Amino acid sequence: MRDRILSVIAGVMVLVLAGLIIVAVLSAQNNGRKALENLQVAQVQQLARSLDSEVASAFTAIAGFIGPKPWNLTPGDPADTRRLQAFQDQNPAARTGYLLVDRSGTITSGTLLTGASIGQPVNRTGLVGALQQGKPAILPAGPGLTTPLPTIDLMLPVAQAGGGPGGAIVLESEVAADSPFSQQVAALRRGRTVTYSFIDTNGVVVASSDPSALGKQAAPELLDPRFGFHRHGSDVITAEPVPSAGWRTVFKESRSEFEGELTGPLRSALLLIALAAVVGGGLTVFALLARLRSAREEQRRLRSINDAREEFISIVSHELRTPATGQLGFLETTLDHWDGLSEGERKSALAHALTNARRLHALTRDILSTASIEAGELPYVFEVVDLRSVVTSAAAAGLPGPPVEVHTPDEPCAVRADPGRLQQVLTNLLDNASKNSPVDRPVEVAVKITADGDALVEVTDQGTGMTEEQAGRAFEKFARGRDQSIEGTGLGLYICRRIIEAHGGHIWITSRAGPGTTISFTLPRSDDNGGRGAAADRLGGAKVPADG
Amino acid sequence: MTTPADGPPLRLVVADNDAAVIDLLALDLRLEGHEIVTTAADGVAAIQACAEVDPDVLIVDLKMGAGPDGIEVARQVRRPGRRVILHTNYVSATIVKAAEAAGAVVIEKGSLRALRRAVRGEE
Numbered sequence: 001m002r003d004r005i006l007s008v009i010a011g012v013m014v015l016v017l018a019g020l021i022i023v024a025v026l027s028a029q030n031n032g033r034k035a036l037e038n039l040q041v042a043q044v045q046q047l048a049r050s051l052d053s054e055v056a057s058a059f060t061a062i063a064g065f066i067g068p069k070p071w072n073l074t075p076g077d078p079a080d081t082r083r084l085q086a087f088q089d090q091n092p093a094a095r096t097g098y099l100l101v102d103r104s105g106t107i108t109s110g111t112l113l114t115g116a117s118i119g120q121p122v123n124r125t126g127l128v129g130a131l132q133q134g135k136p137a138i139l140p141a142g143p144g145l146t147t148p149l150p151t152i153d154l155m156l157p158v159a160q161a162g163g164g165p166g167g168a169i170v171l172e173s174e175v176a177a178d179s180p181f182s183q184q185v186a187a188l189r190r191g192r193t194v195t196y197s198f199i200d201t202n203g204v205v206v207a208s209s210d211p212s213a214l215g216k217q218a219a220p221e222l223l224d225p226r227f228g229f230h231r232h233g234s235d236v237i238t239a240e241p242v243p244s245a246g247w248r249t250v251f252k253e254s255r256s257e258f259e260g261e262l263t264g265p266l267r268s269a270l271l272l273i274a275l276a277a278v279v280g281g282g283l284t285v286f287a288l289l290a291r292l293r294s295a296r297e298e299q300r301r302l303r304s305i306n307d308a309r310e311e312f313i314s315i316v317s318h319e320l321r322t323p324a325t326g327q328l329g330f331l332e333t334t335l336d337h338w339d340g341l342s343e344g345e346r347k348s349a350l351a352h353a354l355t356n357a358r359r360l361h362a363l364t365r366d367i368l369s370t371a372s373i374e375a376g377e378l379p380y381v382f383e384v385v386d387l388r389s390v391v392t393s394a395a396a397a398g399l400p401g402p403p404v405e406v407h408t409p410d411e412p413c414a415v416r417a418d419p420g421r422l423q424q425v426l427t428n429l430l431d432n433a434s435k436n437s438p439v440d441r442p443v444e445v446a447v448k449i450t451a452d453g454d455a456l457v458e459v460t461d462q463g464t465g466m467t468e469e470q471a472g473r474a475f476e477k478f479a480r481g482r483d484q485s486i487e488g489t490g491l492g493l494y495i496c497r498r499i500i501e502a503h504g505g506h507i508w509i510t511s512r513a514g515p516g517t518t519i520s521f522t523l524p525r526s527d528d529n530g531g532r533g534a535a536a537d538r539l540g541g542a543k544v545p546a547d548g
Numbered sequence: 549m550t551t552p553a554d555g556p557p558l559r560l561v562v563a564d565n566d567a568a569v570i571d572l573l574a575l576d577l578r579l580e581g582h583e584i585v586t587t588a589a590d591g592v593a594a595i596q597a598c599a600e601v602d603p604d605v606l607i608v609d610l611k612m613g614a615g616p617d618g619i620e621v622a623r624q625v626r627r628p629g630r631r632v633i634l635h636t637n638y639v640s641a642t643i644v645k646a647a648e649a650a651g652a653v654v655i656e657k658g659s660l661r662a663l664r665r666a667v668r669g670e671e
Contacts, residue, residue, distance in 0.1 A: 318637055318638070321637045321657065321658070322566065322637065322657075324658070325637065325657040325658040326566075326568050326569065326572060328658055329569075329572045329573075329576070329657075329658070329660055330572055332576075332660045332661070333572065333575055333576035333579065333660055336576075336579075336660070336661075337576070337579040340579045341579070345575065349572075349575065352568060352571060352572065355568070356568065
């Protein structure tokens with residue numbers, strides 16, 4: 001439960017961290033977008049100011065070019081016509097001409113006239129108003145009078161000879177993709193959706209980076225009266241005025257493309273950071289949980305060790321008390337009733353006391369052996385011994401119980417071993433067999449030679465068989481036997497295994513359902529009748545004096 | 549047969565899963581002048597023996613493997629005039645209290661003289 005709560009908290013922290021990162025990146029994205037918008041506005045303002053300045057310069061330059069000399073301003077006046085032609089001749093490649101109009105807007109002279117003739121009024125919005133004001137002006141786009149194409153017209157007031165009301169010279173400029181102004185605007189084109197447009201007071205596109213829009217009514221979003229930056233549907237628009245021409249400069253780009261340069265990398269960064277946060281957080285959570293699990297495992301292991309230790313103390317204290325009290329009891333009753341006991345009864349009581357003393361000795365030896373095994377300090381003194389004699393001796397020294405039948409081969413079975421430790425193994429195996437066998441059924445001990453030439457000892461009882469699981473655990477420390485009611489420390493078979501392994505042998509259990517269990521062990525046979533100690537070096541056992 | 553120091557011989561049942569303990573108690577208490585009517589190796593056999601031979605005293609071990617333990621046996625065989633002695637290595641306040649509730653006295657293994665007095669009802 002605690003693990004789950006911790007993992008939920010860690011997960012929430014990872015999500016919060018990822019959320020904070022996302023907020024920070026989104027904030028950076030917003031700031032970046034604002035900066036981009038300001039940059040775009042500045043660029044369009046600069047463009048508008050530049051054009052405004054150019055228009056003013058153009059008016060000044062044209063005024064200087066024309067000069068202050070008054071005009072006659074009568075229809076077809078030869079002098080006016082010559083002067084206009086002289087201007088026209090200055091630029092032989094020009095595709096548009098000049099018009100001279102009187103105060104009422106009627107053409108009095110002209111060059112390259114195609115769409116009108118002398119004596120006709122110029123029908124162009126704003127012309128009359130501009131003539132009345134007497135100021136230079138750029139007239140809105142309209143049908144060309146000196147070219148078949150639509151034009152924008154620059155109008156400069158001129159004086160009339162004789163103090164007449166005056167008139168104006170009108171210079172036409174084609175609204176065409178290849179006009180110098182349009183080419184200048186086209187150079188601003190970038191990206192897939194960017195358009196720069198110059199729109200006159202009638203809403204006609206007089207110059208654009210999109211040639212298809214030239215001379216046509218501008219799209220509604222370009223005519224939005226607001227200046228500055230604003231969004232219109234899926235587009236962004238920036239508009240600034242060109243006061244000298246009465247135009248508006250309009251920048252338009254699709255929103256996705258406009259923000260793409262900023263949001264694309266930011267979005268990728270956001271994704272990578274969020275991914276890194278999730279992965280990093282996930283790994284951290286995983287590592288923490290693994291560590292927590294490991295700590296819990298360690299806690300469980302320590303608890304298990306503690307439980308085992310307490311159980312061991314409980315078992316050992318009981319196992320030690322049983323023979324100790326038995327020994328005390330038989331000695332006490334013998335002494336208290338010495339005169340009342342027959343000779344045979346005295347011997348029997350003392351034999352019982354001796355048996356209990358031996359059991360006590362065996363138990364203390366097992367406990368001390370286990371401690372030495374655990375410390376890696378169980379001493380061994382190896383020598384070449386006849387396994388038959390060790391087995392026979394162990395069987396003869398056994399505790400009361402079922403009879404023990406010993407089967408040995410006729411020929412010697414030499415092994416290099418510590419006879420005291422082998423005796424300990426056999427005593428434990430016989431004690432184990434005796435405790436599990438019916439009193440009237442013999443325990444059998446057989447010494448054999450295996451096909452591989454190893455020595456083999458089998459101890460077979462007629463007690464309850466072992467399950468596979470019991471047999472698998474039987475050689476573990478503190479493992480209890482097949483019958484839980486049978487007393488024991490659970491150390492005997494563990495000690496047997498460790499001693500046999502230290503001799504380079506192998507020990508195992510053969511059991512089956514029903515009565516009968518055989519515990520077998522093998523030992524490498526010795527063909528060496530040499531002195532003590534050689535095997536100890538080979539097997540890695542400690543070589544110390546037997547009483548050490 | 550000797551005669552008990554105080555009072556007439558008593559009829560005893562001894563129950564323990566350790567045969568050596570039964571041998572010891574049977575020998576000692578017989579020499580004390582009592583009659584060991586029968587023995588039992590587990591709780592079920594002890595209850596059955598009490599039903600069959602109706603002893604004056606039951607000496608019963610606490611833990612005897614599977615089946616009822618000594619306290620449960622005491623609870624089942626208690627009757628007026630019968631002494632039940634819980635003879636065990638496991639002595640604790642909890643066990644003494646449970647034994648008393650079951651009508652038994654607790655004698656720790658290891659002292660035959662204490663057991664003899666308990667059999668005679670001196671403790």
